[in-house]
Amino acid sequence: MTAYGYARVSTFDQDLTAQRQALKAAGCRVVRAETASGSRRDGRTELQVLLDFVQPGDTLVVTRIDRLARSVRDLQDIVHELKGRGVALRATEQPIDTSTAAGKAFLDMLGVFAEFETNLRRERQSEGIAQAKARGVYRGRKPSIDVAEIRRMHAESGLGPSAIARKLGVGRSSVYRALAAA
Template sequence: MAVMYGYARVSTNDQDLALQTQSLRDAGCEIIRAEKASGASRKGRSELQLLLDFLRPGDTLTVTRIDRLARSIKDLQDIVFALNLKGVTLKATEQPVDTRTAAGKAFLDMLGVFAEFETNLRRERQLEGIAAAKARGVYRGRKPSIDPAEVHRLYVDEKMGATAIARKLGIGRASVYRALDAYGQPA
């Protein structure tokens, strides 16, 4: 028997899933999986993966908007391809997407292109903002998590090797070598 599944996603913990889940219930979804995770890739989205693994031929996967499913055209195409192989229909409640129809498939492709375009624009704006902040001297990046002076002290004063230093400080050996190199101290 075919089942209608819903998938809801928000990007951050402070966002609410209630509107999406209610919309999916109203659309007739019997089972709804929801998660708070970035849509930039499928990595770390266990609820989506669970659905993709569980869906059977004849089932329908419903989302409120396509950008809840994927933010890149490649990811969207991969998901749609996997759904098609399984004989699963994809629908969106707020967009005319229904992979059973030619018009629905065409609209899906257009939405995927626009979602990726929006992501790329956001990334460009972020990089422009970082460049402007660096030019003003207010952006310095992430604070270093390694104290090169401590690495040097352990190497010179305590005669520890790179592996022992890495273990003691909880860092990688390559980081130890970089820190020693910064002091002009070959390891």
């Protein structure tokens, strides 16, 4: 019966230190941590490593349920997978015990609130972008390639798209799009 910790933050400017310390204090010998969005499970390699590794009788420990999942569906899938393998789930900051009806109900409520919070954040972000576009402030991501430079290199040096892509460190398809737009 070993406790394994999982810590997650969404952005690189956030710090994992507090979560790691709390998980170590909760008795986790191993703590896997990553910086990834919690709204989707794909791309969360450290979580997948833990899910693949835990054995019957082990416990997966998180500080809060929103560190594990941000949607009810994803949370239920993870809990179902853990339960099917005989692995318990525990949160250090929330009274969660997946073996009781009350613990399961509380877990589901927390999942609903985590998903609600994610949806609110998306709505606010969309509203902010729409307002910025209306003011003419938001123009999207800055271009990662210099179309004029691609055209110049193609015209002056006669380089092909593959050679231009290598020299500029961009994808070949980006070079083809830039040349076709001319």
